[in-house]
Amino acid sequence: MPSADNELKSRNLRDILEQARLFLAGSESAHLDAELLLMAVLGKNRAFLRTWPDYPVERAQRDAYCELLERRKAGEPVAYLLGQWEFWSLPLQVNTHTLVPRPETELLVEQALARLPDGSLRVADLGTGSGAIALALASERPSWNIWASDLSEKALEVARTNARQLKLPNVTFCQGNWCEALPEQSFNMIVSNPPYIAPDDPYLEGDGLPFEPISALVAGNNGLKDIISIVQQASLKLIDGGWLLIEHGAEQGASVRDIYSSAKFQCVETKRDFAGNERLSLGKLKHAK
Template sequence: MATIESLLNTAELPDSPSPRLDAEWLLAAALGKSGSYLRTWPEREVADAIAERFAASLARRRKGEPVAYILGRQGFWSLELDVSPDTLIPRPDTELLVETALTLLPETALDALDLGTGTGAIALALALERPAWRLTGVDRVEQAVALAEGNCKRLGLGNVDFLPSHWFSALRARRFSLIVANPPYIAENDPHLSQGDVRFEPSSALIAGPDGLDDLRTIIARAPDHLAAGGWLLLEHGHDQAQAVRELLAAGGFVAVESRRDLAGHARISLGCRV
């Protein structure tokens, strides 16, 4: 019978950027244990049925399927979220939107909107950190809305609602003190679309026209109609799009326009305030 250590040492994931970590996540999931359990008890024997389950997960990963989709979950902020191929996988870079929103606005009651919410990651993180805020998350994909609602219910957060809407279409005249969005921002001919995890993610959550800015233009143009005076618009974008997004924000009448960098030093989000 194989041991934890022998299974990890013989796991082959030649195309993964983090083969050992991927194998640990997949084996821990098959065992129903934590990663620390694997490191504490490497000599423990693993039942054949579990070893077979682990082998099946490795086979899926070797085909390029993201670990998050194999496990059905992904960490974001301090949350553990259910994920599915209907939504983009939450990434650490997007936590910069949450951090920035928390520093810009007060802890007192206000209305905030998360556009293209997907798993609900941004809205749920903000709802957790700011119990007095009232969060609304929208997505045009009904399966994404259902997934976000499921995450919300499991986390027990009562200050956030989710509804189907293509950007602002279902919001009528509602106004918010904060609008955040991680919209599609990859150009349709970008070679990265055929590489890595994004091959398995929904193209509707990734691609935004010839230059990747189509959805950002739409949001910036329509956001003033849904922002209260002094309200903020925060947008994630590609690492090389910051100047273009700042120019769009300034042309749209926003003030205090700036970009902020992620931990890798890339200008990852841009923001502006409605006068």
Template sequence: MTDIRTILREASAALGDRLEAELLLAHALGVDRAWFFAHAEDRIDEARAANFQALLTRRAKGEPVAYILGRRDFWSLPLEVTPATLIPRPETELLVEQALVRLPEGGRVLDLGTGSGAIALAIASERPDADVTAVDASVAALVVARRNAQRLGLGRVLMTESDWYAALGDQRFDVIVSNPPYVEAGDPHLDQGDLRFEPSSALASGPDGLDDIRRIAHGAREHLTDGGWLLVEHGWNQAASVRDIFSGEGLTDAFTVQDLEARDRVTGARAG
């Protein structure tokens, strides 16, 4: 049997990523990564070594680490993720930030296409005074989102099955947020990397990637309070088009915010 230090060195070389090797080995052993510092000389039994090798094989075939582990941290929240949900990404935290600065005390928030619940739960964790509604057309995704809400103890989040606004009646919200599908159908990136394993319905949206953003914008004024904000994440080259869509639906004061890589990432506008 090989010691932990050697196992990690060999796995890191095979994957080309030390962090991924540590995460997968920690998962196989049922420990956290800090454990390795005190146990570098330890050896593991054949059963756990075989389990780790199986995880490495899955990763080598391209399966995202988040799906292998069944979790991904977002806004410091440990979230369950499955192949039924998009994997939460750090750049989406910008959408949460923009929502929080525009949400009035005791306000109402709607998260359209919630997936794992990442955005809705991040907002709820920061603003326990707010009422948060999260919708998704995927029943499988909502099962995951509800488990995340329950495990985190975030009780003021209502999870509802809905195709965008379809099940919401005449409800109105102070802030509507969404990280909708915005990749162009047929984009070669859909066949590369982690995207190959994520639900296509959460990624692609028509020839220009904007079909779902158009639907969201079209229904926004009927579901926003006077002066309420619509905020959406989008691709780096879509900001001008999204602002035009918002303006065409009668939304005003459109703006775009860049992420940490100086890429246009979130666009918002208000109902007036």
């Protein structure tokens, strides 16, 4: 098998980048990955790469780049190699204890923001991982009091660091099982991107996934186990008229709508992501009279 060390023979930036793209060929994101990793190694932005194609890459930089390319070729997500990933235009630290935030999850943020105005409201993000959803909401709604829970203390360490670096003080992080981690009060809205992939789904072998925490990806009962727990717990934790929004798999819309409807939720509907896939379901709690 060709090694990056053998393939990257040139010294100038343009040729090295082209050789790196060829080395990663086969991955859908080869071009972008080669560019992002070179930017990180050189400490330069994309404009620099475009403007200075003849820039001489030093030996040590080339070696560091080769090492990253090898790890990427072995499947490691670029986000973990960089230690940082962007979500909702916020730079977030990530590591192997946190899921890499996905662009389709921005739909959950959009839908949450569309439902409630800024003000002194209580909102929870269950299974916060890197803090992506909670911090995106906090950046848009500075008066919301946001609680963000996760079972993983290691993930919460990353989320707390992100909140500090982004200077978003209106998020409180708490460790525990879904709503059990939250304080006594009722909430105006609860959002979650829980694990929802069935344990035997071949998708789990896809690009990068074997490097992500299995506890962030997989749920029993065909991927629905955690969604069922969250809907049940949220129905006891939301105010009358409070919203619940949950991200799920493209094939799970009908099942999730049923779960909502059998738990006193009204106005239940599913929203599609930019690829046209059913991606999240939401509903409004109606307390029994």
